Amino acid sequence: MLKMTDISKNFDAVKALSHASLSVKPGEIMALLGSNGSGKSTMVKILSGLVNPSGGTIEIEGKAVQIRSGADARRLGVAMAYQDLSLVPAMSVVDNITLGMEPTGRFGRIDKKAAREKAEKYLRLLKVDVDPATLVQYLMPSTQSMVEIAKAMATEPKLLILDEATASLHSDEVDALFEVLKVLKEKGTSVIIVTHRMGEIFRICDRCTILKGGETVACGEIKDMELDDIVFHMTGKRPDHSVTEEAAQDHLYKEEDLLLDVKGICIPGKLDQVDFKTYRGEIVGIGGLDGQGQAEFIRAVLADGKYTEGLIRFKGREVHYRSTADAVADNMGFISGDRARESIFPIRSVAENLFAAKATKGGLFAPLSARTIQEFANKAIKDYGIVAGSTSHPASSLSGGNQQKLVVGRWIALSPDLLLLDDPTKGVDIHSRHEIHEILRQCVKNGMSIIYVSSDNEELLEISDRVYVFYEGKISGQLAGEDRTEEKLVAAMMGLTGSAEKGAKE
Amino acid sequence: MREAFKRIKKSPAYSGLILFLAALALYFALQLIQDPESFFTFKTYRSFAGLFKNYAPLILVTMGQALLMLMGIIDISIGVQLSFANVLAVMLPEWTGMPIAAAWALTLCASVLLNTINGLVVSYLRIPPLLAGYAMIYIVKGINLAIRSAPGGKVPAEINLFYDKMWGGVLPTSVIIITLCYLGWAFLVRTPLMKHVYAIGGNERNAFATGIDSARTKVKMYALAGLLTGIGGLCYTAAYSTGNPITGEIYGLQSISACILGGISLAGGWGTMSCALFGIGFQVLIQTAVPRIFSMLPGNYNTYWHNLASDAIILIGLIGTIFAVKAQRTTLVTGLKKQVKGGGAKDER
Ligand SMILES: Nc1ncnc2c1ncn2[C@@H]1O[C@H](COP(=O)(O)OP(=O)(O)OP(=O)(O)O)[C@@H](O)[C@H]1O
Numbered sequence: 133m134l135k136m137t138d139i140s141k142n143f144d145a146v147k148a149l150s151h152a153s154l155s156v157k158p159g160e161i162m163a164l165l166g167s168n169g170s171g172k173s174t175m176v177k178i179l180s181g182l183v184n185p186s187g188g189t190i191e192i193e194g195k196a197v198q199i200r201s202g203a204d205a206r207r208l209g210v211a212m213a214y215q216d217l218s219l220v221p222a223m224s225v226v227d228n229i230t231l232g233m234e235p236t237g238r239f240g241r242i243d244k245k246a247a248r249e250k251a252e253k254y255l256r257l258l259k260v261d262v263d264p265a266t267l268v269q270y271l272m273p274s275t276q277s278m279v280e281i282a283k284a285m286a287t288e289p290k291l292l293i294l295d296e297a298t299a300s301l302h303s304d305e306v307d308a309l310f311e312v313l314k315v316l317k318e319k320g321t322s323v324i325i326v327t328h329r330m331g332e333i334f335r336i337c338d339r340c341t342i343l344k345g346g347e348t349v350a351c352g353e354i355k356d357m358e359l360d361d362i363v364f365h366m367t368g369k370r371p372d373h374s375v376t377e378e379a380a381q382d383h384l385y386k387e388e389d390l391l392l393d394v395k396g397i398c399i400p401g402k403l404d405q406v407d408f409k410t411y412r413g414e415i416v417g418i419g420g421l422d423g424q425g426q427a428e429f430i431r432a433v434l435a436d437g438k439y440t441e442g443l444i445r446f447k448g449r450e451v452h453y454r455s456t457a458d459a460v461a462d463n464m465g466f467i468s469g470d471r472a473r474e475s476i477f478p479i480r481s482v483a484e485n486l487f488a489a490k491a492t493k494g495g496l497f498a499p500l501s502a503r504t505i506q507e508f509a510n511k512a513i514k515d516y517g518i519v520a521g522s523t524s525h526p527a528s529s530l531s532g533g534n535q536q537k538l539v540v541g542r543w544i545a546l547s548p549d550l551l552l553l554d555d556p557t558k559g560v561d562i563h564s565r566h567e568i569h570e571i572l573r574q575c576v577k578n579g580m581s582i583i584y585v586s587s588d589n590e591e592l593l594e595i596s597d598r599v600y601v602f603y604e605g606k607i608s609g610q611l612a613g614e615d616r617t618e619e620k621l622v623a624a625m626m627g628l629t630g631s632a633e634k635g636a637k638e
Numbered sequence: 639m640r641e642a643f644k645r646i647k648k649s650p651a652y653s654g655l656i657l658f659l660a661a662l663a664l665y666f667a668l669q670l671i672q673d674p675e676s677f678f679t680f681k682t683y684r685s686f687a688g689l690f691k692n693y694a695p696l697i698l699v700t701m702g703q704a705l706l707m708l709m710g711i712i713d714i715s716i717g718v719q720l721s722f723a724n725v726l727a728v729m730l731p732e733w734t735g736m737p738i739a740a741a742w743a744l745t746l747c748a749s750v751l752l753n754t755i756n757g758l759v760v761s762y763l764r765i766p767p768l769l770a771g772y773a774m775i776y777i778v779k780g781i782n783l784a785i786r787s788a789p790g791g792k793v794p795a796e797i798n799l800f801y802d803k804m805w806g807g808v809l810p811t812s813v814i815i816i817t818l819c820y821l822g823w824a825f826l827v828r829t830p831l832m833k834h835v836y837a838i839g840g841n842e843r844n845a846f847a848t849g850i851d852s853a854r855t856k857v858k859m860y861a862l863a864g865l866l867t868g869i870g871g872l873c874y875t876a877a878y879s880t881g882n883p884i885t886g887e888i889y890g891l892q893s894i895s896a897c898i899l900g901g902i903s904l905a906g907g908w909g910t911m912s913c914a915l916f917g918i919g920f921q922v923l924i925q926t927a928v929p930r931i932f933s934m935l936p937g938n939y940n941t942y943w944h945n946l947a948s949d950a951i952i953l954i955g956l957i958g959t960i961f962a963v964k965a966q967r968t969t970l971v972t973g974l975k976k977q978v979k980g981g982g983a984k985d986e987r
């Protein structure tokens with residue numbers, strides 16, 4: 133049915149795919165697996181015409197084809213439900229489902245009745261309870277996902293691609309979807325499923341193809357494979373199932389050293405009863421696949437997002453910050469990995485950037501001499517080894533790694549009690565990364581506590597004393613001391629632990 | 639009744655409708671104050687109908703602008719394009735001696751062609767609409783001045799008579815033309831083409847992913863906007879019996895503010911033709927009402943004062959719309975970005 137060989141794709145310097153391959157037989161459900169950034173979405177977007185491959189060939193039903201646009205894909209019978217959806221929010225459900233293939237009646241006018249019937253047919257099939265006339269923007273995320281799937285199915289494709297379509301679905305919705313997929317499969321439709329939920333693969337898929345770093349590393353029948361094999365191919369590590377949600381070492385910490393104590397925090401659809409502790413003088417890592425609730429958790433702690441349930445105690449007091457400024461006033465600091473958007477003031481000078489956090493302390497109209505800023509900056513530059521031409525150059529003149537050091541330096545100079553870092557070394561070279569780690573370790577020695585979110589497993593284990601792993605809005609594992617192995621981390625990331633595993637396998 | 643009201647309240651045209659009704663009330667109130675004896679006579683209606691005669695070109699251009707804005711495109715050159723149709727319609731018969739009907743049909747074609755070229759530049763060469771529009775202003779103005787370097791020219795008197803005629807004693811020709819164009823929209827909005835336009839305005843990448851040829855759709859809409867601009871240019875010629883190479887320029891910005899006032903989202907994908915009509919109605923009524931208010935005040939004020947006041951009111955209306963209508967508020971920034979950077983169907987490539 134489909135054969136993709138030797139597919140390569142570069143986004144400027146980033147190699148998203150190199151010589152990857154994928155083939156699907158008629159009436160087969162293929163799982164396309166890989167960790168974050170392994171190129172799965174890129175691979176399927178090539179099929180849907182949204183990404184142009186830099187090299188390689190695609191054959192559909194034995195004929196070599198070029199897919200240059202969404203229209204080409206539709207013509208070839210390929211339909212895709214996108215990870216980030218392809219719906220138009222300000223249009224109704226019917227209009228979205230029938231978009232691009234509106235049934236027309238006399239004089240080329242849209243046959244509204246036929247369109248509605250068509251939409252309702254697929255909504256009913258997927259058991260989606262929604263008025264087809266509602267605007268998509270008013271639907272819940274899970275319903276939007278279902279509409280996205282209905283839209284793809286409505287084109288009656290020969291090849292249906294679901295890119296993490298189940299990620300935001302509830303379990304009954306997943307059940308309904310899988311029922312429909314089984315019927316489609318009977319009819320000879322091929323399906324490609326991209327997912328991080330291991331349980332689903334064993335439930336529905338026939339074969340799997342595994343990508344790692346943009347290359348196809350394995351391909352085979354699901355029934356011949358063990359879960360551990362799959363995870364091994366994806367990550368290069370064999371998962372160790374002995375992880376638990378409670379760290380064994382908990383008793384090593386003294387109760388009076390407890391700095392941050394989060395109990396049962398909930399954000400509907402994002403976080404579910406998360407307990408989290410940070411003690412004085414430790415680095416706590418947060419790991420997991422992308423978007424499992426890590427960012428929401430950090431933001432909830434910083435009062436940059438509302439939580440519906442739960443309790444946060446900081447320095448022994450229950451806190452209810454009204455804004456991030458309150459949290460900063462209470463000696464918390466935050467460093468985002470998204471330098472450009474959230475931390476750097478690109479056209480201000482290096483010195484001013486360093487001083488930015490400090491400027492929030494002290495009176496709003498208190499006099500501030502250029503000299504104070506300058507001295508402060510010089511000291512910081514020396515302390516943190518920031519390589520800058522001059523303190524008066526704009527911050528945008530620094531390299532990415534140095535910009536990040538600048539931000540780290542900015543906060544450390546305040547010596548907050550607790551510093552939260554959200555993937556701070558994203559796109560930072562290995563050398564600068566080590567330097568940042570060094571600075572952080574130094575700070576911890578001086579009594580600061582650090583919460584460190586990272587998408588890089590090695591880095592996470594290297595820097596943290598203890599690691600919490602998030603999976604689908606819950607803590608799926610906690611690693612401390614001897615437990616901090618990549619094998620265990622990987623198992624927890626995939627939800628292969630105690631309670632989470634039961635959920636995944638059901 | 640209640641249901642109907644709820645529907646209106648939810649429709650994109652709601653804020654525009656409120657503004658329009660307010661301006662309408664102001665207009666008639668002034669009429670009543672200034673001319674109380676004859677208020678309940680035909681004279682009041684005639685002067686109101688006169689507005690359509692004068693402003694039909696602007697109304698039609700605004701309708702054209704609305705078609706583009708629904709896709710998230712604004713064309714500031716649409717005003718000089720109206721002048722292009724105007725001078726061409728005046729000069730073609732003079733140069734070639736061809737019958738007026740043929741010359742005007744040709745003018746319409748030229749206007750469509752000109753706008754189509756603009757559309758090709760925007761969608762295939764991917765020049766941001768604002769930049770393309772800016773360049774177009776200079777190019778078209780140059781062409782206009784080459785066609786007719788100064789205002790003037792002859793237009794047969796019958797045409798003006800035909801245009802000013804009140805059909806059945808009540809319907810001016812201009813109203814009939816506008817109504818026909820609106821009916822064209824009413825048909826269009828029920829076709830797949832218009833759905834594609836809304837999809838492109840709403841999210842161009844997703845429209846592209848769904849298999850819509852966004853470039854072609856854009857060019858089609860530019861051509862339609864060109865048609866409306868052309869008709870507007872002909873109305874201008876008929877109403878003022880003269881060719882003027884540059885007066886239309888101001889219509890470009892006026893049509894944009896009218897669309898936004900009426901509730902069309904600057905980023906595209908939200909709004910209807912009623913929005914455009916309410917918006918331009920508000921603007922026209924305010925522009926008419928303000929000089930009348932000044933005439934009642936002691937002292938002398940020249941037209942600069944009139945413009946200052948009416949533009950200030952329109953600006954307040956714009957700000958009000960942007961803050962009151964959620965759709966506008968959230969899309970203003972994305973809309974501005976889109977105008978400057980150009981659409982992004984294929985930025986993933
Ligand atoms: N439009 C783009 N521009 C630049 N880089 C991109 C773009 N799209 C993807 N990439 C890069 O290509 C790589 C592969 O991305 P891709 O989205 O295919 O990963 P994925 O396997 O789908 O991951 P996930 O599980 O997180 O969805 C990543 O490193 C990503 O940063």
Ligand SMILES: [Mg+2]
Binds near residue numbers: 173174295
């Ligand atoms: Mg992906």
